Amino acid sequence: MENSEKKNLRKWWLNRRIKYNVGLLISGFVSFNLYWFLGELLIFPYDDSFEVTLFTMSFQFVGYFFFTLIANIFYFLGYFVDVFFNKNSSEKFRTNLFNSGFVFSLFIPFIVPILIVVRYFVEYY
Known part of the structure; x- marks a missing residue:
């Protein structure tokens, strides 16, 4: 593969990275809210230790940040594949x-x- 082809290919992947990351952000936001809603609806009535606090939100934010970094590494590998x-x-x-x-x-x-x-x-039904 020529350098110009590789450059065009790199540009093709780079142009889609924003869509990829915006999708990850929206997916993370929706899944966290779904987690919160389902936890309150299904788990909290049986286990009052289920709660969403500032600490749990911060912990999940940090975890999701690392997931996003790993996902971007795999995105980068897409170019090489x-x-x-x-x-x-x-x-x-x-x-x-x-x-x-x-x-x-x-x-x-x-x-x-x-x-x-x-x-x-598994636990409550």
């Missing part, structure tokens, strides 16, 4: 790679609210 495995420089391959990584990254924060529902059915 594209370079080494997309030998024909197929736009379809590149777009599918981005979209699958994007959807997967947006899903990960929702594991926590899903675990709230699982906890409810």
